[in-house]
Amino acid sequence: MKNLIIIFGCFFMLLFTGGCKKKTINLGEKNSFESQENISYGKDSEQKMDLYIPKNISNSKPDVFIMIHGGGWRGGEKSNLSFFTLSMMKKFPTSIFANINYRLASTTRFAIPNQTDDITNTMLYLEKTLHYQPRFILLGNSAGGHLSMLYAYQFDQAKKVKAVINIVGPSDLSDSNFKKYSDYSFVENHLIDPKILSSGVSMMNFASPAHWITNTSAPTLSYYGLSDQVIPLSQKAILDSILDKNKVTHESFEFNG
Secondary structure: OHHHHHHHHHHHHHHHOOOOOOEEEEOOOOOEEEEEEEEEOOOOOOOEEEEEEEOOOOOOOOOEEEEEOOOOOOOOOHHHHHHHHHHHHHHOOOOEEEEEOOOOOEOOEOOEOHHHHHHHHHHHHHHHHHOOOOOEEEEEEOHHHHHHHHHHHHHOOOOOEEEEEEEOOOOOOOOOOHHHOOOHHHHHHHOEOHHHOOOOOOHHHHOOHHHHOOOOOOOEEEEEEOOOOOOOOHHHHHHHHHHHHOOOOEEEEEEOO
16 A cells, blocks of 8 residues: 555656656766756746756755757757756766756747746746755857847846856847848747837847846857858857947857858
8 A cells, every 4th residue: 555655646746747757867976966857847838847956065055057948939849958968967067957948939929028937937946946046057059048148138137147158049139140040030020029028129129138238247158150050150249249348257159060
């Protein structure tokens, strides 16, 4: 009977929280993480995360990386960054990693504020689960890079984000070079819910991370490709220029391909 109760309890947790999927990932000598997949951080079926917590570390309040996938705001999933997250865990064995899905945009659902709200929901869930307020590092690629910057520069009023790692994220959506993006009409019509626009701020400025940079913005590390057909290199120049102007700590790198 006792075993039956335990099995039933695990089945119940599996349905609602994925609670019986905990396992240990060993990444080398004295480098292991407890992992739990598909944790619900909200009521929507897309609001899921994979959480990796280092074992056997002395730091009682580790930093937390939140990994945010790309996919044009309406595609992609956290599994796209699973291998990359593991490689980061090897390099930062004393940090916590949360690899998240977020609510994808469609012709009937705006990306923002849903996706920025999902970053907030992720943080709140992690604070409640970890029982402390960690330093958050947002790391995203493409649309995920955009969301990482936009959230840190505009939506993070409490300044919980201590750093941003932006991999080919668009920084200025009004850039004429970015307007050549094949899905730009979707960006114009479905990226921002018009109801949340600030008075006197255009939709493209509202959605552009570079528009919100101030001298208190989070330190930023960026990477851009020299032959990227989606995110032009001009996005790096715009971002660097405004970060420089506001004296924000930052570095940016170009890579072949």
